[in-house]
Amino acid sequence: MRLIDFFDRGVALDPDRLCLKDADVARNFGEVQKRSYRIANAIHGLGVGPERMAAVYSPNAAVAFECVLGIIRGANVWVPINARNVPAENAYILDNCDVEVLFYHSEFEDNIALFRRECPKISHYICIDRAGAGASFLEDVIATAAETDPDIAERRDAPISIFSSGGTTGRPKGVLWTNLVWETMIANFYTAMPTRKPPVHLVIAPMTHAAGGIGIMLMAAGATQIILPGFDAAKVVSAIETERVTHLFLPPTAIYVLLAHPGLREHDFSSLEHFIYAAAPMSVERLKECLDVFGPVMSQTFGQAEAPMLCTYLSPGDHLVIGDPAREHRLASCGRQTLLTPVGIMDDDGRLLGPDERGEIVVRGNLVMPGYYKNPYATREVSSHGWHHTGDIGFKDKDGFVYIVDRKKDMIISGGFNVYPSEVEQVIWGHPAVQDCAVIGVPDAKWGEAVKAVIELKPGAKVEADEIIQLCKDRVGSVKAPKSVEFWDSLPRSPVGKVRKKDIRESFWKGQARAV
Missing domain, CATH: 3.40.50.12780 (ANL, N-terminal domain)
Structure with a gap:
């Protein structure tokens, strides 16, 4: 199946059911389907045909979701751009993935000048919520586009999206997802989580990642997407x-x-x-x-x-x-x-x-x-x-x-013993004063690497380092227990909310000839 066929199944179940809702927009499945026709035809009208790349750069928003569906409808390749990334990283992703059309929200207008310099392959900038500086307004672009399904035949092995891998260990790589990858994920999803009634899905995390993927999958069951900006x-x-x-x-x-x-x-x-x-x-x-x-x-x-x-x-x-x-x-x-x-x-x-x-x-x-x-x-x-x-x-x-x-790369070798940080983190997370933590290896003259815990406490909470160390000794033994503990006001996190353990670790290894 084509990925868009799953959305069209949701339309067929009930075209009048609410599909997308945010603070500004509420549209049913039938209305969203027609807008996806127009967006797909508009992209092709710009001379950007199937299997060529288009991206959406926006906070969570109903119109941004419609642009994604339009890209998929036209058999173009959707390149998700995380709104929380630094602009330079997004410029790299856009250029590396050969994006030609960029739909963006005016919230990021200041970054477009950087993209114009660093991403020469982008030939069309379309602002989704108003006319941008030197960019077209989405509603103007689709106003004259046909409201008919382009109905493009697609191979199961044709790429339909390029997601970015991590980015915490170097420049992100573009991960190709084909129609078949999506079909397999959707089949796994519904065998694992069968729906009993039309779902209501709350989109909170970035729609460029898991929340958006879940939303697309649930649309096959006629799911309503309630979209929060963050x-x-x-x-x-x-x-x-x-x-x-x-x-x-x-x-x-x-x-x-x-x-x-x-x-x-x-x-x-x-x-x-x-x-x-x-x-x-x-x-x-x-x-x-x-x-x-x-x-x-x-x-x-x-x-x-x-x-x-x-x-x-x-x-x-x-x-x-x-x-x-x-x-x-x-x-x-x-x-x-x-x-x-x-x-x-x-x-x-x-x-x-x-x-x-x-x-x-x-x-x-x-x-x-x-x-x-x-x-x-x-x-x-x-x-x-x-x-x-x-x-x-x-x-x-x-x-x-x-x-x-x-x-694999996070394993600590301390005195010849393998210490897996997540095992120690599980213990520390269980302390009632702890909001979040990261366990890393730091340089140590005797052990090579010593186990260290960096902890973010809950607001107003207090705990002594010795208490954390003793808790770990009692639960996982002295070898795995932290030799030292630091308390930070907040831990560094990636745009998708993961603790940047690499950044924490690097702060302790600066100036060292080796990093292990």
Whole structure:
């Protein structure tokens, strides 16, 4: 199937159902479909045909979502541009991905001059909310475009989007997603999370990442997208209650802030069916708190840009293990492999490992990208032994539940012992005074690397470093316990909310001849 066929299925279910809603716009499925026709035809009218690149640079907004659908409708390649990236990084992504048409929000007008200098392949700038400086206004561009479906035949292996990988370890790589990658992800999604009624999806995290992907997938079931411009705990809990939200996604860092919101338990969350969390390890203690506050609706997925979102799945039912000593440890897992995506654990020699053996998590199947855009070397680097190598260290238990121990590159070697930071972070996250933390290796004359915890406390909370160290010694032993603790007002985070552990680590390794 073409990716746009899934949206059209949602239209066919009920063209009058509300499709997109934000502070300025509320349109039903039929109206959004017609606007996607016009946007697709307008792009082609500019001389930018199928399989050529177009990008959307905007905060979360209904009109931005319509532009994405128009790009997909025209069989062009959607290049998501994260509004939270620094402008120079977005300029690199736009140029590296050969973008020719840029839809942008006037909030970013000041950055367009940089793009004009650094991105010579962009021939058309279209402002989505007003006329821009030297740019066209979207409504003027589509006013004369045909309101008919261009109905372009597409190959299953044709690229339809280019997502950016991380960007925390160097310049981001363009990850190719084909119609088949999307089809596989959508099939995994609905077998994991079947819908009982038309969903209501709250879009909070950037729509250029998981929240947008989930939104597109849910549209096949006629989902209404309630769009917030960003994360605000008070607005999130209010929207869940008033809009009767059934689905939402947040990374753990945002969930921790949500749990600390005063008056959280005064709201009605009974409409929720799937509260999806992913993108980073989740504190088991906070997860238990989520189950107490929101009920049996927590759903975890594991994936990455190269194998998007649904390699594994931990269902709401899998979370109902509190108090069961034989199964409660599963709360630290990311679930079992999804229907169409085999998951294995592999050693450095390409040998698949057995239960409870630690190695690199590898995946294969049609969910895996066909490669990085214009980067065959990097593609080969992650594709040895017939599997995609995620760069994550983990293991599978005898029941098939996958546990992520750490990123391969984050492992600390202290005195010859391997220390996996996430194991220590799980302990620290469980302390009631801790908002978030990062455990890293720092240079040490005796041990080579010493374990250090950098902690962000909850507002108004206090705790002594010795208490944190003793807690870790009691839970994971002296070897893994931090040798030192620092408290920072806030931890550096990436545009998608992940703690930038690399930046924290580099601050302690400056001036060193080696970084290990």
